[in-house]
Amino acid sequence: xxxxxxxxxxxxxxxxxxxxxxxxxxxxxxxxxxxxxxxxxxxxxxxxxxxxxxxxxxxxxxxxxxxxxxxxxxxxxxxxxxxxxxxxxxxxxxxxxxxxxxxx
Numbered sequence: 001x002x003x004x005x006x007x008x009x010x011x012x013x014x015x016x017x018x019x020x021x022x023x024x025x026x027x028x029x030x031x032x033x034x035x036x037x038x039x040x041x042x043x044x045x046x047x048x049x050x051x052x053x054x055x056x057x058x059x060x061x062x063x064x065x066x067x068x069x070x071x072x073x074x075x076x077x078x079x080x081x082x083x084x085x086x087x088x089x090x091x092x093x094x095x096x097x098x099x100x101x102x103x104x
Contacts, residue, residue: 018074022074024066025051032044046071050067067089
């Protein structure tokens with residue numbers, strides 16, 4: 001694993017933006033940060049806001065799985081960056097009820 005201090009943040013952000021453009025209209029916004037996970041391993045944390053329609057119970061697993069797969073396949077976080085990926089999702093309405101700037 002590569003310590004997060006050695007990740008070129010500008011290059012990583014560019015690659016994340018490229019991958020995000022491949023996502024569908026169900027994605028409202030994607031934010032990311034690099035840091036250590038609870039075991040101290042270098043990681044990339046994705047915070048993904050999806051439409052309320054995509055967050056319906058009957059479609060949620062398919063939508064989130066599809067988004068995570070695209071980001072994982074396009075970025076190859078282990079191989080290219082030495083980072084363990086983590087994906088968190090919120091619906092638009094859930095995000096509107098919270099004042100969490102990291103998701104904005």
